[in-house]
Amino acid sequence: MLTEPQKSKVLFLRLFFSENKEGRRCDFVEEHASGTPLTTGDRYLVKLLEFLHLWELGKDGGVHQPVITDYEGQLAKMYLYLTFSCPNRCWFCYADGGKRTCREMPAEDFARIIREGVDAGFESVVLLGGEPLVYSGFPQLVREIRNMDRGKTRIILRSSLSLPLSDELLGQICETFDRIVTSLDGDEQRHDSIRGIGKYARTMDNLRRGIALGKAEFSVNSVMSADDFSGEQGKHVRDLCDDLGIGRLTIQSPVPLGRAREYEGRRLYWKKTDDPLGLKAQELFRTSCGLGHNLYIEPDGKTYPCYAWCSPEHQLGDLSRESLAQLLSRKELLAVMNHGVDTNRKCKNCEVRYLCGGKCKIYVKDKHDIDSPDFDCEEKKAAILKDAETYSRFLYQTEKGE
Numbered sequence: 202m203l204t205e206p207q208k209s210k211v212l213f214l215r216l217f218f219s220e221n222k223e224g225r226r227c228d229f230v231e232e233h234a235s236g237t238p239l240t241t242g243d244r245y246l247v248k249l250l251e252f253l254h255l256w257e258l259g260k261d262g263g264v265h266q267p268v269i270t271d272y273e274g275q276l277a278k279m280y281l282y283l284t285f286s287c288p289n290r291c292w293f294c295y296a297d298g299g300k301r302t303c304r305e306m307p308a309e310d311f312a313r314i315i316r317e318g319v320d321a322g323f324e325s326v327v328l329l330g331g332e333p334l335v336y337s338g339f340p341q342l343v344r345e346i347r348n349m350d351r352g353k354t355r356i357i358l359r360s361s362l363s364l365p366l367s368d369e370l371l372g373q374i375c376e377t378f379d380r381i382v383t384s385l386d387g388d389e390q391r392h393d394s395i396r397g398i399g400k401y402a403r404t405m406d407n408l409r410r411g412i413a414l415g416k417a418e419f420s421v422n423s424v425m426s427a428d429d430f431s432g433e434q435g436k437h438v439r440d441l442c443d444d445l446g447i448g449r450l451t452i453q454s455p456v457p458l459g460r461a462r463e464y465e466g467r468r469l470y471w472k473k474t475d476d477p478l479g480l481k482a483q484e485l486f487r488t489s490c491g492l493g494h495n496l497y498i499e500p501d502g503k504t505y506p507c508y509a510w511c512s513p514e515h516q517l518g519d520l521s522r523e524s525l526a527q528l529l530s531r532k533e534l535l536a537v538m539n540h541g542v543d544t545n546r547k548c549k550n551c552e553v554r555y556l557c558g559g560k561c562k563i564y565v566k567d568k569h570d571i572d573s574p575d576f577d578c579e580e581k582k583a584a585i586l587k588d589a590e591t592y593s594r595f596l597y598q599t600e601k602g603e
């Protein structure tokens with residue numbers, strides 16, 4: 202039995218693999234536009250087709266991303282790093298938390314930037330660090346966010362939850378954030394070997410008390426190798442989330458940045474969600490790794506397109522000295538947004554480019570050329586093709602009624 206996201210992917214593949222002809226794609230889109238009921242009838246497909254309307258069919262019968270000319274509907278996540286301080290020293294910390302120092306803006310500045318993010322239409326603002334709970338202005342910032350009109354923007358906190366939290370502060374956090382993402386890196390022994398003795402018990406205590414309040418949604422991020430994922434450690438966090446009723450769990454391998462810069466293990470990114478209808482069409486149909494749609498803001502206000510694209514030459518501005526509207530008006534972020542799989546010199550001729558979205562800039566050797574083809578993606582491409590084959594076989598069998 203296929204899950205809803207898998208069904209959508211089947212439909213997607215029907216458009217771009219099994220039915221890879223311009224005429225068929227047009228029929229499919231027109232059927233929807235004329236209001237003919239679709240056999241699947243799910244909101245999911247409608248979302249996908251609405252998304253496809255934004256696309257252009259090229260003379261070669263392929264689809265192409267139109268040039269994006271303004272930010273409307275294009276801004277995804279604003280990552281706001283409150284501090285790089287942290288009581289932990291996880292070996293894989295890409296932010297070099299606890300070791301790296303940086304001037305920190307006052308809470309009023311962070312609050313202003315969040316308001317500006319809401320006004321600009323970001324889907325979500327994510328507060329993180331380091332450990333955001335050790336930022337000295339955190340209680341004041343929480344108070345400001347609680348009273349904020351946040352429109353459609355979700356405000357998310359990412360914390361290790363490994364500090365003692367009073368009932369009062371935990372209650373305020375749960376009432377303020379739309380989602381709280383915390384870290385569990387395996388069983389107690391594994392987690393404590395990474396984060397320190399007693400940290401697992403503390404995080405679990407905070408997590409259980411927070412969930413019991415029934416006010417905020419909680420989710421879990423785990424960092425582990427691909428081998429651990431398929432072994433006892435992966436099973437532990439999956440079972441734990443099931444027991445706690447946590448529907449969103451992301452497991453990913455360390456990325457070669459910060460303290461893990463030498464990490465060479467196989468790349469893993471696995472996501473469980475019990476909210477398939479919440480999965481965005483863009484996640485099924487990708488034009489880039491996301492570069493240009495997010496903002497990475499350091500504690501002192503310096504702003505870049507991504508933590509993997511953050512050398513001085515890529516700095517977009519300084520939000521401690523200017524407003525977000527001023528920064529966006531220079532259109533530098535828009536320019537970055539228009540680089541993706543259709544402009545990358547390796548991806549633009551790749552048949553799986555819209556399923557893949559291209560290679561994360563962490564793994565691109567040339568950090569100056571945004572369309573550099575200087576990366577290895579054989580493993581990634583093989584995995585995508587294998588998925589495509591599986592889904593296509595399923596589709597074929599379904600159509601034959603087998």
Ligand code: SF4
Pocket residue numbers: 287288289290291293294295296297298299330331332361
């Ligand atoms: S990964 Fe998180 S908890 Fe660990 S050192 Fe870095 S910021 Fe701190």
Ligand code: SF4
Pocket residue numbers: 542547548551552553554555557558559560578579581582
């Ligand atoms: S498989 Fe490789 S070449 Fe193809 S889109 Fe992905 S990163 Fe680019």
